[in-house]
Amino acid sequence: MATIGIFGANGRMGRALITVAKEQQLNLTAATVRAGSELIGVDAGELAGVGKCDVALKQTNQNSVSLADVWVDFTMPEPMLAHLELAVTAKKAMVIGVTGLTDAQYAKVQQASQHIPIVWAPNMSVGVNLLLHLVQTAAKVMGQTADIEIIEAHHRFKKDAPSGTAMAIGTSIAKALDRNLADVAVYGREGFTGEREQQTIGFATVRGGDIIGDHTALFADLGERLEITHKASSRNTFAQGALRAAQWLQNKPAGLYTMQQVLGLADLS
Numbered sequence: 001m002a003t004i005g006i007f008g009a010n011g012r013m014g015r016a017l018i019t020v021a022k023e024q025q026l027n028l029t030a031a032t033v034r035a036g037s038e039l040i041g042v043d044a045g046e047l048a049g050v051g052k053c054d055v056a057l058k059q060t061n062q063n064s065v066s067l068a069d070v071w072v073d074f075t076m077p078e079p080m081l082a083h084l085e086l087a088v089t090a091k092k093a094m095v096i097g098v099t100g101l102t103d104a105q106y107a108k109v110q111q112a113s114q115h116i117p118i119v120w121a122p123n124m125s126v127g128v129n130l131l132l133h134l135v136q137t138a139a140k141v142m143g144q145t146a147d148i149e150i151i152e153a154h155h156r157f158k159k160d161a162p163s164g165t166a167m168a169i170g171t172s173i174a175k176a177l178d179r180n181l182a183d184v185a186v187y188g189r190e191g192f193t194g195e196r197e198q199q200t201i202g203f204a205t206v207r208g209g210d211i212i213g214d215h216t217a218l219f220a221d222l223g224e225r226l227e228i229t230h231k232a233s234s235r236n237t238f239a240q241g242a243l244r245a246a247q248w249l250q251n252k253p254a255g256l257y258t259m260q261q262v263l264g265l266a267d268l269s
């Protein structure tokens with residue numbers, strides 16, 4: 001069983017990861033927080049509210065990174081890239097769930113994957129990864145005439161928009177229709193917009209309260225519409241996926257892997 005480390009242990013996902021690692025009796029050997037944090041020395045399980053797990057929170061640095069084989073990162077783009085440098089130096093694998101990366105930031109993840117094995121995925125749930133296939137079938141059947149809109153809703157604390165998952169849904173649909181997402185994406189509408197252009201793929205973002213993560217792909221034609229929806233009701237679902245990816249990554253060669261590969265969905269048509 002791989003030894004697992006968690007960067008950003010105090011985040012919403014950091015705490016969910018500690019919770020699931022304890023529930024599943026995984027080999028959690030390290031959990032870190034940012035330099036100078038008052039939480040250094042606190043037990044990770046107590047931080048997550050699940051009782052002691054005998055892992056004291058450490059400051060993120062090269063020493064603490066040596067304490068686990070596979071590191072899981074759900075922080076933010078800039079700190080994640082700093083963590084990635086530590087992991088490359090220490091030759092440790094990484095599971096990355098951070099969204100809102102610029103193209104340049106994603107390119108750095110790609111470069112790092114020449115040196116260490118990495119899973120990056122904007123959504124680690126089984127349901128969303130299945131949905132990425134279902135929307136391709138819908139797009140092939142309805143996409144030439146139906147209007148396609150992707151609607152996502154998240155909690156008030158989320159910093160990036162549209163969500164990484166919404167972007168992945170858009171990318172899947174565009175690929176199935178042989179369209180380039182950058183050419184056809186419309187991010188929100190305001191004012192006298194004129195009639196909808198049929199080839200476009202629209203995105204709508206809702207932010208409010210404690211919504212964990214809802215995504216709908218809408219195929220709206222004249223006379224009927226199809227909606228394919230996923231609703232996450234617990235962050236533990238994402239944590240379970242990430243920890244499954246961490247086990248899967250153990251002893252893999254350097255490379256950039258997807259959640260589709262982890263879940264065995266990569267070959268679904």
Ligand SMILES: NC(=O)C1=CN([C@@H]2O[C@H](COP(=O)(O)OP(=O)(O)OC[C@H]3O[C@@H](n4cnc5c(N)ncnc54)[C@H](OP(=O)(O)O)[C@@H]3O)[C@@H](O)[C@H]2O)C=CC1
Pocket residue numbers: 007008009010011012013014033034037074075076078079096097098099100121122123124125164238
């Ligand atoms: N792929 C997936 O399945 C999922 C992806 N996500 C993505 O995961 C990311 C995190 O989400 P969430 O847990 O809600 O976010 P939180 O804001 O709750 O957690 C962010 C974490 O990053 C740390 N952090 C932020 N800035 C810095 C910094 N400059 N230096 C060091 N540490 C820093 C925070 O530390 P501190 O506590 O000290 O502020 C905190 O631990 C987002 O990108 C989100 O979209 C979320 C859920 C599922």
Ligand SMILES: O=C(O)C1=N[C@H](C(=O)O)C[C@H](O)C1
Pocket residue numbers: 099122123154158159162163164165166212213214
């Ligand atoms: O920030 C979140 O919370 C989530 N972010 C991911 C995204 O941007 O797609 C995944 C999930 O929906 C929760």
